[in-house]
Amino acid sequence: MPKMKIDGVEYEFPDGINVLQACEQVGIHIPHFCYHPALKVAGSCRMCKVEVVQGGRKRIDISCNVAVQDGLEIITDSPAILTARQMTLEFTLSNHPVDCPICDKAGECDLQDYYFEHALHESRISEPKRHQHKATDIGKYIVHDAERCVLCSRCSRFTEEVTKTNELGIFGMGANEELNVHPGMRLDNDYAGNVVDLCPVGALTDKDFRFKRRVWYLKSQNSICQLCSRGCNVRIDYDDNPFHEQKSGFNLNTHRTKPTEHARIQRIKPRHNDSVNGYWICDAGRYGYRPTDSADRLLTPMYRKNNGLEATDWNTALGITAKGILNATGKGVDKVAVVVSPKLTNEELFSIHRLFREKLELINIDHRLPIGEEWYGDDILRTPDPFPNRTGCEWFEMTPSGKGFGIDKLSQAIKDGRINTLLSILADPRDYLEDTAINKLKAKYLIARNLPDDLKEIVDVALPTAAWGEYRGTFTNFRGRIQRLRKAFDPLGDAKPVWQLMVDLSSHLKKPLGWKDFNDVFNAMTKKIQFFEDLTWNGIGDLGVMTVEKSVETVK
Amino acid sequence: MSETNTKSSLVETAEKLKSRYAEPKAALMPLLYEAQARDGYLKLETEAEIAELLNISETEVHESISFYPLLFQKPVGKYHIQFCHNISCSLVGAEPLIELLEQELGVKAGEVTEDGLFSYQRAECLGCCADAPVMLVNEELFGNLTAEKVHDIIEQLRAGKKPVNDTELTQTAECNDPVVSGNFLVTNASTIKVAESHGAYEALKKVVKELEPAQIIDTVKSAGVRGMGGAGFPAGMKWSFVPKGDDQKYLCVNCDESEPGTCKDREIMRRDPHRLIEGLTIACKAFGATRAYVYIRREFYHEKKVFDKAVEEAYEAGYLGKNILGSDLCVDVVTHPGAGAYICGEETGLINSIEGKKGWPRIKPPFPAVVGLFQKPTVVNNVETLSNIPYIINKGVEAYRSRGTEKSPGTKLFGVSGHVVRPGVFELPMGFPLRELIYGVCGGIRDGHALKAVIPGGSSVPVLKAEEIDINLDFESIQAAGTYLGSGAVIVMDNTVSMPWALEILERFYAHESCGQCTPCREGVIWMYRILKRMNAGRGKMEDIDLLVDLANNIEGQTVCPLGAAAAWPVQAMIKKFRHEFEELCK
Ligand SMILES: Cc1cc2nc3c(=O)[nH]c(=O)nc-3n(C[C@H](O)[C@H](O)[C@H](O)COP(=O)(O)O)c2cc1C
Ligand code: SF4
Ligand code: SF4
Ligand code: SF4
Ligand code: FES
DSSP: OOEEEETTEEEEOOTTOBHHHHHHHTTOOOOOSSOOTTSOOOOOSOOOEEEEEETTEEEEEEGGGOBOOTTOEEESSSHHHHHHHHHHHHHHHTTOOOOGGGOTTTTSOHHHHHIIIIIOOOOOOOSOOOOOOOSEEOSSSEEEOGGGOOOOOHHHHIIIIISOOOOEEEESOGGGOEEEEOTTOOOOSTTTTHHHHHOSSTTEEETTTTTTOOGGGOEEEEEEOOSSTTOOEEEEEEOOOGGGOOSSSOOTTOOTTSSSSOOSEEEEEEOOBTTTTBTOOOHHHHSTTGGGGOTTBOOSOEEEETTEEEEOOHHHHHHHHHHHHHHTEETTEEOEEEEEOTTSOHHHHHHHIIIIIIISOOOOEEOOOOOOTTOOOOSSSOOSOOOTTHHHHHHTTOSOOTTOOOHHHHHHHHHTTSOOEEEEESOOGGGTSOHHHHHHOSEEEEEESBOOHHHHTTOSEEEEBOOTTSSOEEEEOTTSEEEEEOOOSOOSTTOBOHHHHHHHHHHHTTOOOOOOSHHHHHHHHHHHSGGGTTOOHHHHTTTOEEOSOOOHHHHO | OOHHHHHHHHHHHHHHHHTTSSSGGGGHHHHHHHHHHHHSSOOHHHHHHHHHHHTOOHHHHHHHHHHOTTSOSSOOOSEEEEEEOSHHHHHTTHHHHHHHHHHHHTOOTTOBOTTSSEEEEEESOOSOGGGOSOEEETTEEEOSOOHHHHHHHHHHHHTTOOOOOOOOOOOEEOOSSOSSOTTTTSTTTTSHHHHHHTTTTHHHHHHHHHOOHHHHHHHHHHHTOBOTTTTOOBHHHHHHTSOOSSSOOEEEEEEOOOSTTOOSHHHHHHHOHHHHHHHHHHHHHHHTOSEEEEEEOTTOHHHHHHHHHHHHHHHHTTSSBSSGGGSSOOBEEEEEEOOSOGGGGSHHHHHHHHTTSOOOOOOSSSOTTTSOGGGSOEEEEEHHHHHTHHHHHHHHHHHHHTSBOSSSBSEEEEEEEESBSSOEEEEEETTEEHHHIIIIITOSBOTTOOEEEEEOSSTTSOOEEGGGOOOEESHHHHHHTTSOOTTOEEEEEETTOOHHHHHHHHHHHHHHHOOSOSHHHHHHHHHHHHHHHHIIIIIOOHHHHHHHHHHHHHHTTSSSSTHHHHHHHHHHHHHHHHHHHHHHHHO
């Protein structure tokens, strides 16, 4: 543990970090562009300079390439350093178009921030600026502006070192060089969106976010990606104020009850978590947020009437559902199948477990939905399992008990008349049942976030539930790490989290669960599962905690 | 040749080339030249082909192609002309000749004549400054150019004839008991028979029989040989930094010779290559390298041919290869071509360039002595430095130290260009008076003119005024006078020269050669150049002068490699010493 001084104060640091990181650890931010903790050190932007006193000699060096060492003395704010920083900024800006008013990065741009903090000089350049291509489409999601680029090479190091796809390079030489995609390629790898986060300026922008919102209008909430079993840590950047909609003609009276007026989620950003996803997320996760605000959101309970689905109130819908379930059970008969998606949180799964397994003692429960062919894992982040909480399903025994039927046997069991009622939670029955089986079912109940038109034709009751971003809870990832999803905004319409639905349904089933709020569910859950014993919501924190280490092999 | 044939020829060449390097991708540059020779330029589909052959990404291939000036992305003429417009050539009239060339050809730089016969590009220093003005036509160098000569050469080429080449052999003068130039005036000294009859490989024989590695290092350390590439770092000390042990180590021989004004290594390469081969072999033994990569700038076509031939002969004679002279010493030599980028003379740029990458210098630490070529401990030495070694082994430390000063012992090659009567490359004792070099050895300033300024160590070192030339040419004396010995390239300017004009030429060079990796150099140097260009065009403002100095001050010492400083020093010194000329321009 090397001891060294920074700006006159002595600290102790862990081995193996550099001076830039050390300063960061004690709250001194060293301006920099090219350094990124997950990429090899480039040392090229020259912004991170500090004075290093070593063996009685003082020198200016780049803090990103000096390792912490016993006895070093670092000065971060001497006049020489301030000048060096200011001049490096001036050089960086000497060919920069300074088009912040039309740049998406404005408000979260390192160059802009450093300029306000360290430079604010009158421009001394009277030579015309270099013109390069602007707003070039270089990939499915990415737009490139060469003039704004500070040539930090973070993005090209990312495609070289992380994705190993090498689409990006710095071509040319000297003042004529330019970061770009190779002339025969497009930046379309599965992690391309990360280059936008890596870019310290607005040279790489996200088509999905371009001109959507000024960043200062955004609110943020931490969450967990729900699109595969890694559970990457993400931040939801949202805006629930319709006045910020840049589209013309918005309705001032709009109250946030309908999904289509304006989308609340503006973008998804990765949150750094070395135990899960490092600094990255995949594009599936980054751009997979749309269902929350999409037009097919189910907003009210609905039930089948005169050959169509009609909106109704909770009481009616839950009453029908409870009655249907009760009709198919009891006296040694259990003709109800409950299919749950591993997209559900631990709290939701626990409430299902408590109600159906413990109180009603149903046996035909399963979570093993087929995995679509489009999904694949890789050796960066994506796991082969597109569900975020299979581990939770295992914990809460979401598999058939005794002679119960699993999903694989369900179609046959229905055709044989041994199952006649289905409650499908966040799962589209067509994904796991044959058409003939669906047609033969007496009652089909669905708990869903989205209800596309074609699905309306087959269900009897549809109960709206809260979508990603609208509720809180926990997932347990493929390695056994429990992580929190926090609530960013209220559910649309009448939608409720599934645990709430279970509480409500339990009254109709005359088996009340007796929980009043989320905390009740959470506390009951921690008593149920051994390794949750001492777990608290706050204890999980933003980065999650390990429960039992799962062998990774069993997941892959 | 059919398509498949040409393809397979590239495959075969790739296999051959790959075996010369520890990592196959290092074969990139020679392979690109092979493809360029095949197609005339490098097509996009060739990049894919080569990327596959070397198992690297197309992006990496494209980065190199777009980086190096001598890798062509579009067709050039049957005769491709590179006309030097750097300082030494410009001092003796390159610009009017370039204008003439443009008229003769009817094309501008970078264009090809309609008949496809000619294309030309402006070249930065070609390393033949004592023969200025010079141009390369494909692989052949034409020097001492005049308007008539340029006209005749074009005429003859157009007529399909081989043009007369009457470039005089660069002037050299032997000093007493020369260390490196002893064979310069010996006819055919580049052939092994002649070289041997003049003492070549005697030192190697002695080393192989009598000296342990540590003894060689001690000898070279006591001799005090300084690096002749520019930095003057003691060679023996550099070798001693290499970690001991059996790990693979490399020697890189720096024959990039691109610092404007510098033209000395070329003479060794073409006139006495065996001296370098002997020196490098001894160096390899000293610090345990088994392989030397000799990085030769592409424009030295002739020099590379001569050197390659000499290497072949040395292998045949048992001075290179396995078990040299029956001992357990094994040294292989691989020559590697550059591609027109000055920055590849910087030692880590050179290493990256050999590895098949852009010549971007590396950040330090790690230093090459620990992590160098192919991640192995590596020493980079200049051609002249290594050519000093045989003498030291043969004649001993004392003989070597009998000349020069305590800290700059021995002799040095000085390349003199510009406005002297007799430009050339001269071996002189270290500490030789600069005035004596100019007025004695080089015959003084050309007729009817007076001395105005001297750049004493290659284009990057601070300029001296005429009244400051009473100094000695050794590392310490020259440093005491506020400038550097550098590569020993002395550029002499008479009173016809406008300093802002000269400075613009220098900064044009550095702006062109900045590798673009780090911000202060990439953005700052071109900024300085553009200010100077504007100033010389009569649109300068008084405040530009201080701005130039401020920019230079803030580039110096703030960059990855010393090129930034090399670009800053001339600005600082020229403005300090000739400020009135800049002010005159800005009035
Ligand atoms: C921009 C730049 C260009 C250089 N060009 C050359 C060159 O052409 N030839 C050379 O020998 N050294 C050149 N050097 C110096 C090398 O980096 C290195 O110091 C030298 O090759 C070491 O050899 P020596 O110790 O034998 O002199 C250059 C340095 C810089 C910064
Ligand atoms: S595009 Fe952005 S990340 Fe990439 S080199 Fe330029 S500034 Fe850096
Ligand atoms: S890897 Fe999985 S969890 Fe991570 S962002 Fe992609 S889909 Fe989401
Ligand atoms: S100083 Fe110039 S040449 Fe050297 S690394 Fe930086 S940009 Fe490249
Ligand atoms: S962050 Fe250190 S040089 Fe760029």
